[in-house]
Amino acid sequence: MLAEQFAAAAHRCREHSPLTHRLLRDAADDLVRGGVTAAIMAGSEHDRDATVPGLRFAGAVHRLVLEGRAPALARHYPTAGGTPDLPALWQDALPALHRHADLLRQRVRATAVQTNEPGRNAPLYGGLLVAAQEAAKAAGRAVPFGVRLLEVGASGGLNLRPHRVGYRLGGTVLGDPDSPLVLDPEWTGRPPADLGRRLRVTGRAGCDLDPVDVSTEDGRLHLSSFVWADQVRRWDRLRAALALAATDPVPVERSPGPAWLARQLAHAEHDVLTVVWHSVVWQYVSPADRARGRAVLADAAAKATPQTPLALLVFEPRRAGGRDAGHRFELLLRLWPAGLSLRLGHGAGHGTPFTWEVSPWE
Incomplete structure (x- = not known):
C-alpha cells in the first residue's frame, strides 16, 4: 500500500519536479525491498491517501538538507545551492536516511503537508x-x-x-x-x-x-521543506x-x-x-x-x-x-x-x- 502511494505521488510530480519524482520512485522500490524507507515509514503503513505519506517523506528529507544534516545529499538540492544528478540521487540519499532514520520517522508521523503556497x-x-x-x-x-x-x-x-x-x-x-x-x-x-x-x-x-508559526525558524523550515527543491x-x-x-x-x-x-x-x-x-x-x-x-x-x-x-x-x-x-x-x-x-x-x-x-x- 505505501509503495503504491509513493509511486502515485512520484507520478503526480514527474513533470513538475524531476528531483522529487526520482526520490519517491526510488523510495517506492526501497519499500518493496523492505529497505530503510520501510523503517522510516513504520507506523504509517495504513495512512489514508489524503495524508500523502510520500510527500511527508520527501518533506522530511528536504528538511534534513535545509538543516545541514545531509551534506552529500545537498549537492542535488537547488534550495541548498546544488544541482540534481538524478542517477546518483538515491545512493547519496541512503547514508542520510540510515543515519537519521529515527528523526525522519518522528517527523513523518508528526507532520501534515502544508505548502501554504x-x-x-x-x-x-x-x-x-x-x-x-x-x-x-x-x-x-x-x-x-x-x-x-x-x-x-x-x-x-x-x-x-x-x-x-x-x-x-x-x-x-x-x-x-x-x-x-x-x-x-x-x-x-x-x-x-x-x-x-x-x-x-x-x-x-x-x-x-x-x-505554523512563521515567526519562528522551526515554522519557516516546516513550510520550506514542502517546496519541491528543484x-x-x-x-x-x-x-x-x-x-x-x-x-x-x-x-x-x-x-x-x-x-x-x-x-x-x-x-x-x-x-x-x-x-x-x-x-x-x-x-x-x-x-x-x-x-x-x-x-x-x-x-x-x-x-x-x-x-x-x-x-x-x-x-x-x-x-x-x-x-x-x-x-x-x-x-x-x-x-x-x-x-x-x-x-x-x-x-x-x-x-x-x-x-x-x-x-x-x-
Missing part, C-alpha cells in the same frame, strides 16, 4: 476584487465594500495579505508595488472587475488544525512571502474550521463584505466537518443583508469532466444575499498560471 494570492486577489465590487453593485453602492477575510486551513497565514502583495501585469503592478512579494500572476484574461480600484482589507483572521521560483516566492509576514504578522488560531467559523460569523460587520476563503484544503477535511462547515455557512448566509454581505471564495481541485476525468483547480465564488454563484476561472494548483473564464457555478 503564496502564489495562490494571485487568483485570490482577483476574486476578492470581483466579490467586493459585485456586493456593492447588489447593494446599490458606488464604492466597493471593504473586505473582512476569514481563512479556513490557513497554515502559516501567508495568504492573509493579498492587499500587501504586488501583481505584475505588463507594465503595471496591482496591489502593493513596494511589497517584498511581487508575483507574476500569468493571467490569461482578466477578472470581471475594475482593476483600477485597490482592494481594501478591513480585517483578517485564520484557523488551522495545526497552525522548483526555484516557488522557493523564491516563499522566501519573499515569509519576509512580508515578518513585517505584517497575522496570528492563525488552532481550531477546527466549523467551530472557529461559527464564532467568527456570529456577529456581522456593517458595511463590510465578509469573505470565507480556503484553498487546497477540502481534500483534508473529514466528511463530518465538511457537513458542519456547510451548515455554519448556510446559517450565516440566511442572515446576510445588502449592508452585511457574505461571500464564499474557494480555490480547490474539482473533477474536470466525467468520473474518469482528471481534476483541475477552480476559483469559485458565492455571494449572499445577492444570490450570485460564479466559476471565475481555473489554474495551476500553486495559483499561477491562471485563466479567467467566467461561467455560472451550479
